[in-house]
Amino acid sequence: MSIRFLHKILKNPTVLASGILGNSKDILERVHENGCGLMTLKSIGPEPRDGHKNPTVIDLGCGMINAVGLPSPGYLNMENEWEALENRNFPIIASVYGSSIDEYRKVAEYVSSKKPDFIEINISCPNSEKHGMIFGINRESSRDVVSAVKKVISVPLIVKLTPQAPDIADIARTCEDAGADAICAINTLGPGMVIDIESKRPVLSFKKGGLSGPMIKPVAVRCVFDIYKAVSIPIIGLGGITTGEDAVEMVMAGASLVGIGTAVRYRGIEVFQKVAGEMDDWLADHALSLTDIKGAAHNE
Amino acid sequence: MMTNPITDQKPVMLRVMEKKTENTGFATLFFEYSLPFRPGRFIMVWIPGLDEKPYTISLHDQDRFAVTIEAKGIFSKKALTLEKGDLIGIRGPFGNGFEIKPGQSAAVVAGGCGMAPLATLADHLPDITTFIHGARSKEFILFPGRFSVPREFCTDDGSLGHKGLVTDLLEKNIVLGKHFDMVYACGPEIMMYKVFELCETHGIPCQVSLERYMRCGFGVCGACVCGKQVVCKDGPVFHSRDLRKMKDFNTKALLKSGKEVDLSQYFSWRCQ
Structure with a gap:
């Protein structure tokens, strides 16, 4: 089920979502060996950052809540990692975050020099005081950060959006106009909160956290549906995709590729080959191709 | 107190049933609870407002289990001030055993x-x-x-x-x-x-x-990767057949930031 995405041919439409297992070349290679078409590195920031104290990631059965808090060695402290990734035999997206346009620009410019296949800017993280989401909920700041980053990088730019935007389709269109090559939607939903009633404390140390997994899939599908109507650039659709049927649904909403994250919890690292295989089976059963079903839910 | 079942999902608060001082700097906390368990698996121990850390089970029988803690850092020192009747959060068990x-x-x-x-x-x-x-x-x-x-x-x-x-x-x-x-x-x-x-x-x-810095405990966040292995999920116990291929064994580990460092640097941070 190989598929073209911008300038790259991928072995299938599954994408490892940012923040999941993206910490080293070795583990990305294993994810690739387990059937993933395109792997996203853990978000890279301007400074060394530890992230929040634990608990940071909790399974709720219907999905997860997390506030890991954007840990990163800092973009200037990853030479060993880049060196290792230079000799990779799989495609990667480097995810980047910042707390100002200038930070996004300088991190993205540097990361671009390391030749990832794509750069994704995370303007949608709900789990930090000052990074990310604040840019992605507003049309002007989305436009400014996208056009600033686009000018300084030499690989295609993906913009990761938040479902908290009052009108995500409008933000997506703004990003396209500012030069984005693709949209990735959605980041985690929320923030939400879980309180332990015996200790009377929020369970996450950051108190609030983003929701992911099956419980957010309908929101993700709706967002991708809305974005597909508004833009002509390709969309990586993610949010709760656990099975091939979930992936087919996301493609029908308008996604070109399907991101997988929380499902690693429920189906293991093998989830990528399982989902890709199940998509193939579904398409074969229905005598359809991926192209046939892309955006199919928009047909009147 | 009625206790919800302890699972690998959100933590459940348990009361310390007994605390036993072992020897210099060590104490064991006992809990009255029948935990499904195999030797070598671990639990995440949560002190609300402070932190959550992985601990192995040091004693397990039909109706109780225990963790043995060495007073090293802020978390373990706090854990050892807990007394009989105090509440502590537990989720798990995790790992292979x-x-x-x-x-x-x-x-x-x-x-x-x-x-x-x-x-x-x-x-x-x-x-x-x-x-x-x-x-x-x-x-x-x-x-x-x-x-x-x-x-x-x-x-x-x-x-x-x-x-x-x-x-x-x-x-x-x-x-x-x-x-x-x-x-x-x-x-x-x-x-x-x-x-x-x-x-x-x-x-x-x-x-x-093996030991690495952990967050989720169930193989998703990637904080504890060691070579191609995820210590919290594929491990923490590794067999010779895995160790032969694990090039980070006794060489590298990730800090909390995700920065890859030599093991000596990792352990000097962990022992702070």
Whole structure:
């Protein structure tokens, strides 16, 4: 089920979502060996950052809540990692975050020099005081950060959006106009909160956290549906995709590729080959191709 | 108090049933709860408002379990101020646990607080032929009088048993002709590496229990990767067949930021 995405041919439409297992070349290679078409590195920031104290990631059965808090060695402290990734035999997206346009620009410019296949800017993280989401909920700041980053990088730019935007389709269109090559939607939903009633404390140390997994899939599908109507650039659709049927649904909403994250919890690292295989089976059963079903839910 | 079942999902608050001071800097917290468990698996222990850390189960029977904690950092020192009746959050158990085959003749090799996961293993293993325990000095030997199999001791200062390393004792046993089908080890990573090397030389399979900084506990966040393995999910126990391919074993680990560093730098951070 190989598929073209911008300038790259991928072995299938599954994408490892940012923040999941993206910490080293070795583990990305294993994810690739387990059937993933395109792997996203853990978000890279301007400074060394530890992230929040634990608990940071909790399974709720219907999905997860997390506030890991954007840990990163800092973009200037990853030479060993880049060196290792230079000799990779799989495609990667480097995810980047910042707390100002200038930070996004300088991190993205540097990361671009390391030749990832794509750069994704995370303007949608709900789990930090000052990074990310604040840019992605507003049309002007989305436009400014996208056009600033686009000018300084030499690989295609993906913009990761938040479902908290009052009108995500409008933000997506703004990003396209500012030069984005693709949209990735959605980041985690929320923030939400879980309180332990015996200790009377929020369970996450950051108190609030983003929701992911099956419980957010309908929101993700709706967002991708809305974005597909508004833009002509390709969309990586993610949010709760656990099975091939979930992936087919996301493609029908308008996604070109399907991101997988929380499902690693429920189906293991093998989830990528399982989902890709199940998509193939579904398409074969229905005598359809991926192209046939892309955006199919928009047909009147 | 009615307790919800402890699962690998959100933490459940349990009351400390008993606290037992072990020896210099160690105490064991007991909980009245029947936990599904295999030796070598671990739980996440949450002190609300402070932090959450992985701990191995050091004692397990039908209606209770315990964790043994060494007062090292802010979290463990706080944990050891808890008293009977205090609440603490638990989720788990996580990880794979030791692979145990009945009828195998086994050596168990513990270094320092690496004794904790091996203690439940020793309780469950009928066929330990050699049980080695090394520590800084006599005062740091955990669980005196607990096991039916006598331990061979070694200490850094010679205050108990052999003055030297656990691998000295293991090698002596092998050279003297003792046969082992499996060696189980837990302790400082360099010690486990030396045990692994010794076992490889003599063609004996071994299993060791690794430690890395963890967040989720169930193989998603990637904080604890070691080579291609995810320590919290694929491990923490790794067999020789995994260790041979694991190039980060005894060499590299990730800091909390995700920065890859040499093991010495990692452990100096972990011991702060």
